[in-house]
Amino acid sequence: xxxxxxxxxxxxxxxxxAVTLDCTYDTSDPSYGLFWYKQPSSGEMIFLIYQGxxxxxxxxxxxxxxxxxxxxxxxxxxxxxxxxGDSAMYFCAMREGASGTYKYIFGTGTRLKVLA
Amino acid sequence: DAGITQSPRHKVTETGTPVTLRxxxxxxxxxxxxxxxxxxxxxxxxxxxxxxxxxxxxxxSDGYSVSRSKTEDFLLTLESATSSQTSVYFCAISEKRSxxxxxxxxxxxxxxxxxxxx
Numbered sequence: 341x342x343x344x345x346x347x348x349x350x351x352x353x354x355x356x357x358a359v360t361l362d363c364t365y366d367t368s369d370p371s372y373g374l375f376w377y378k379q380p381s382s383g384e385m386i387f388l389i390y391q392g393x394x395x396x397x398x399x400x401x402x403x404x405x406x407x408x409x410x411x412x413x414x415x416x417x418x419x420x421x422x423x424x425g426d427s428a429m430y431f432c433a434m435r436e437g438a439s440g441t442y443k444y445i446f447g448t449g450t451r452l453k454v455l456a
Numbered sequence: 457d458a459g460i461t462q463s464p465r466h467k468v469t470e471t472g473t474p475v476t477l478r479x480x481x482x483x484x485x486x487x488x489x490x491x492x493x494x495x496x497x498x499x500x501x502x503x504x505x506x507x508x509x510x511x512x513x514x515x516x517s518d519g520y521s522v523s524r525s526k527t528e529d530f531l532l533t534l535e536s537a538t539s540s541q542t543s544v545y546f547c548a549i550s551e552k553r554s555x556x557x558x559x560x561x562x563x564x565x566x567x568x569x570x571x572x573x574x
Binding site for chain 2: 344373375377383384385387390392395431433435442443444445446447448449
């Protein structure tokens with residue numbers, strides 16, 4: 341079974357609009373972390389945001405927020421006020437395991453295109 | 457960018473030859489990782505290290521070995537390269553810190569190595 345599922349292979353959004361990228365996860369570990377990364381066409385992987393499984397509040401980093409719904413096992417990324425530079429691949433990832441055995445699992449990604 | 461470099465950045469090799477990729481970091485991070493990225497698969501963990509001489513397998517470790525004799529270097533070796541190992545290889549480190557009363561983790565990635573096995 342897929343541990344990280346990103347069901348949207350591609351999405352379009354109008355510049356200055358908000359967009360939500362979906363991510364669901366599957367784990368029986370009570371301690372885990374959830375991450376989003378951006379990969380522009382140049383190829384580098386850029387960390388965006390992190391949410392710990394015990395965090396009560398949704399994480400925010402500037403225009404990025406993570407909509408964490410633990411019971412539904414979802415960790416959607418919300419980008420507010422989209423910019424042309426947000427066009428990229430976005431990967432959701434999960435870290436499972438107790439401290440010292442960190443393994444990260446990535447989804448297959450969502451390609452976002454921001455339209456002018 | 458956590459001071460992560462990878463070498464070489466591009467390599468073309470022939471099937472059956474050994475290949476070693478190097479990841480170097482300058483900030484004394486304990487955890488280091490090797491991933492491969494292929495279309496339709498996202499990033500998949502090959503091996504990771506949680507200290508000098510301490511390594512473990514990821515989900516796609518067959519055909520790969522790793523070594524970490526110093527904190528700053530994590531080497532990935534393809535003992536006998538095959539065409540199925542043509543990919544982009546990323547090295548990463550992870551760190552954990554507290555910020556504003558909350559724990560914060562992240563992974564920082566190197567620039568990647570494009571490997572073509574003919």
